[in-house]
Amino acid sequence: MFENLTERLDGVFRKLRGHGTLTEENIAEAMREVRTALLEADVNLQVVKEFVASVTAKAVGKEVLTSLAPGQQVIKVVYEELVSLLGTHSESLRLDGRQPVVIMMAGLQGSGKTTTSAKLARLLKEKGRKPFLVPADVYRPAAIEQLHVLGEQVGVPVFASSTAQKPADIARQAEAQAVAAGYDTVILDTAGRLHVDEELMAELQEISRAVSLSEVLFVADAMTGQDAVTVAAKFSADLEITGVILTKMEGDARGGAALSVKQITGRPIKFVGVGEGLDALEVFHPERAASRILGMGDVLSLIERAEKVVDEKKAQQLASKLRKNTFTLEDFLEQLQHIKKMGSMEQLMSMVPGINKLRQLKDAPQPSQKELLKTEAIILSMTRTERANYKIINASRRIRIAKGSGTSVQEVNRVLKSYALMLKMMKKISGKSAVVKDGQRRKLPKGLRR
Structure with missing residues (x-):
């Protein structure tokens, strides 16, 4: 929901960090942009005036202007004022006393x-x-x-x-x-x-x-x-x-x-x-x-959402499959469905720290709900045998899967390629039961292997 405001504020802070030192003029210019960003986000005018005045008063203080990283200090001030504006802490319902x-x-x-x-x-x-x-x-x-x-x-x-x-x-x-x-x-x-x-x-x-x-x-x-x-x-x-x-x-x-x-x-x-x-x-x-x-980001909320939809026993089974390199497309489909239950991709991505920097990169992948649904449709169009062993999916099978999922053969190829790369990555990770010492690859003691 705050995506546009986040992008605008990120631009303001990038400029601040670009200054070797901060002056009252730098901060005044930044606060004018913050004011515009908040008004465009439909924040109440009086609230905007009070917020900007409070941030400005604290940001031009000696401890900010003379700090080693003044840009970061200003961000800290803005964060604290935003928390204050939003309510300081979560408020629970009044459930004590007379019942019901x-x-x-x-x-x-x-x-x-x-x-x-x-x-x-x-x-x-x-x-x-x-x-x-x-x-x-x-x-x-x-x-x-x-x-x-x-x-x-x-x-x-x-x-x-x-x-x-x-x-x-x-x-x-x-x-x-x-x-x-x-x-x-x-x-x-x-x-x-x-x-x-x-x-x-x-x-x-x-x-x-x-x-x-x-x-x-x-x-x-x-x-x-x-x-x-x-x-x-x-x-x-x-x-x-x-x-x-x-x-x-x-x-x-x-x-x-x-x-x-x-x-x-x-x-x-x-x-x-x-x-x-x-x-x-x-x-x-x-x-x-x-x-x-x-x-x-908001890692705590992301974890809480995951805990709601992921069964602990199934999570352990999945971890075991990852270690044994037996993670199939059927398992992949199940994980996609868990992600859907957690919310839209846009919501989940907004909780990932540093996501704005990723979005600014031209060639970086941009996960979306549409792509998630498309991937799910492609896997659902496969037979159970194909999901268990993706290597049997030849050209004619890919055409059938594409027609069944309403996608193209190229999109089916992309899903299979991504899955194959993921398996390769998992194999490398699980192969780290060995360590490198003095240029020699050696096995860990049996009791320490995973």
């Missing part, structure tokens, strides 16, 4: 409240909670049915409400049922509007009086940029929201909402939606987001 805790989801129509309610229920269930989904949107057609379907998909019970009921009555009755059934978390999916109006606010306030709310989470579409921040400020003033969930963060939004909402509302971003799947809701970490914006 009641969480109300609020926001405009189309922001993704219903799907996000189910995603949140799934996340809490994974953490050992007993969530109870409550459809309190009695206006939107099929809203109640939608939550029942989603509840079934995530394995979470759903309250049986109807369009004839008032939302406040639904909340009250659902809370009583949760107490009786032993559910510890009630998630209220409320109605939205196309825009903020008094009727909507009055209804939400009535719900808040009917039940004791632990959290009021404002759900906003990150794609709407500054509009989302403006609406969040209105909700925060009238409803005292406790946190924000930004949806569609995996899209091509410029990032303005994420960079502005905490500063404008005073409320933290607690979760972000990073995909359409019901498992695509993540805790928001300001320091990780700041690291990604500055092109430093």
Whole structure:
């Protein structure tokens, strides 16, 4: 999501690092470019002014201008200010105290409240909670049915409400049922509007009086940029929201909402939606987001995503196959499918440290979701025998595979060539059970070989 902003800031910092020494003039010029980059990313004007003023004040300090690497020091200052802007640290839900805790989801129509309610229920269930989904949107057609379907998909019970009921009555009755059934978390999916109006606010306030709310989470579409921040400020003033969930963060939004909402509302971003799947809701970490914006990657999030989709036993089996050089195209296909579950290639690549430098190289490979899907289609078009032994794939088989996958023979050749090179590389790595000493290749002691 922050790709354009990352590229712009990277250009600014490259210029700074090019100066042997920094002056107030160098920094002032850089801050003008940072200001433009933030405004183009749809960050709130007041937030931009305060951010640039704060960075400038710290960047022209004696410890920066006289440091051995002033350019790096400025980047450090920008990173720290970005973390502060985004919220300093991740904020967890208030789940202690009186049980069941009641969480109300609020926001405009189309922001993704219903799907996000189910995603949140799934996340809490994974953490050992007993969530109870409550459809309190009695206006939107099929809203109640939608939550029942989603509840079934995530394995979470759903309250049986109807369009004839008032939302406040639904909340009250659902809370009583949760107490009786032993559910510890009630998630209220409320109605939205196309825009903020008094009727909507009055209804939400009535719900808040009917039940004791632990959290009021404002759900906003990150794609709407500054509009989302403006609406969040209105909700925060009238409803005292406790946190924000930004949806569609995996899209091509410029990032303005994420960079502005905490500063404008005073409320933290607690979760972000990073995909359409019901498992695509993540805790928001300001320091990780700041690291990604500055092109430093986000290895921790990458590891966490991998841990969700990779079974430890299968990972050990894969490691064994790599060591024994028996890694087939069937195994390769399985790994591609794991990668797909982790998110789009663009998302994953943005988490890799130094990825911007790779993108700037003309001949460097540029992995994309399209290429990933194409590779998967090519392997799926092979027979099991071909996947087990790629060497039998002759010219006629390649033509058949290309037709079956909707690709060209050249693309099939490229996949097979890449796979063969990978096997060769793995063989070299596994062959390092030997060491070189005094120009002689010697075997390691048996107990130390892998």
